[in-house]
Amino acid sequence: MAFTGNSNSGKTTLIEKLTLLLKDKKVSIIKHDPKDKAKLDKEGKDSARFYKAGANVAILGATQTYLRFHESLKIESIINNFKPCDYVFIEGLKELPFQRICIARDMLDSRFFDYIQAIAIDETIDKNEIPHDIEILNLNNPQEILKWIDKNIKDYQ
Numbered sequence: 755m756a757f758t759g760n761s762n763s764g765k766t767t768l769i770e771k772l773t774l775l776l777k778d779k780k781v782s783i784i785k786h787d788p789k790d791k792a793k794l795d796k797e798g799k800d801s802a803r804f805y806k807a808g809a810n811v812a813i814l815g816a817t818q819t820y821l822r823f824h825e826s827l828k829i830e831s832i833i834n835n836f837k838p839c840d841y842v843f844i845e846g847l848k849e850l851p852f853q854r855i856c857i858a859r860d861m862l863d864s865r866f867f868d869y870i871q872a873i874a875i876d877e878t879i880d881k882n883e884i885p886h887d888i889e890i891l892n893l894n895n896p897q898e899i900l901k902w903i904d905k906n907i908k909d910y911q
Contacts, residue, residue, distance in 0.1 A: 766845065784813075
């Protein structure tokens with residue numbers, strides 16, 4: 755399951771909450787870092803938060819990948835390294851064909867509509883601005899989002 759949204763929309767926080775809900779499952783997370791600016795395992799940063807929540811973590815950058823390689827790996831190769839796994843969450847990489855939830859808080863960005871099946875919003879977003887074919891989820895209810903994921907997630911072969 756992939757997650758998309760603007761910077762500071764709550765993607766990392768939601769993925770962290772979902773991972774904590776799945777503490778009895780094997781969760782792996784791939785974070786897209788297109789500008790190669792991620793700081794691996796620095797306290798409070800995404801990778802450290804994901805790891806502390808119990809997930810295996812890979813950061814896919816433009817010129818490097820943490821599972822640290824001196825090249826950018828293909829997403830399929832990274833996913834295969836995580837097998838066996840119950841859940842793989844991907845933060846970013848909106849152009850890849852995975853089931854996808856957009857996270858929106860304070861601002862609704864219609865650029866994501868073509869890539870998503872659901873949108874997780876809070877009270878700052880007007881539901882009437884969201885196309886009818888996109889399912890609306892409550893950003894403040896990770897259990898509801900996990901239920902949607904379980905219903906819509908696809909196995910990756």
